[in-house]
Amino acid sequence: xxxxxxxxxxxxxYDRMGPARAVLTVGELAMPExxxxxxxxxxxxxxxxxxxxxxxxxxLGSTMYATRVIPIAMQRAWSPVSASAxxx
Numbered sequence: 001x002x003x004x005x006x007x008x009x010x011x012x013x014y015d016r017m018g019p020a021r022a023v024l025t026v027g028e029l030a031m032p033e034x035x036x037x038x039x040x041x042x043x044x045x046x047x048x049x050x051x052x053x054x055x056x057x058x059x060l061g062s063t064m065y066a067t068r069v070i071p072i073a074m075q076r077a078w079s080p081v082s083a084s085a086x087x088x
Contacts, residue, residue: 007031013070017058029068 009031014023033049034040052071 011070013068015068
C-alpha cells in the first residue's frame with residue numbers, strides 16, 4: 001500500500017531532457033482525475049523501456065511532448081492494482 005498523502009501519488013518523472021541522473025525525480029504529484037470516458041489505474045510497479053531512455057536523451061530529435069513526463073513502458077510493462085472510471 002502507498003504511503004502517499006490522500007490525493008497524491010508517488011511517481012518518477014522528468015521536466016527537462018538529459019541523462020537520468022540529472023533529470024529524473026521521484027516525488028509526490030497530484031493524483032489525476034479521470035475525465036469523461038477515462039480510467040484511472042493504480043500501478044504499484046512499472047518497468048523502464050528503452051523508448052523512454054531514448055526519448056529523454058533526445059534520440060533522433062525527440063523533444064519534450066509535455067511539461068512533465070512520467071515515463072511509461074509502451075509494451076504494458078506495468079501491473080494494474082485497481083481502477084476507477086467515469087462513465088462516457
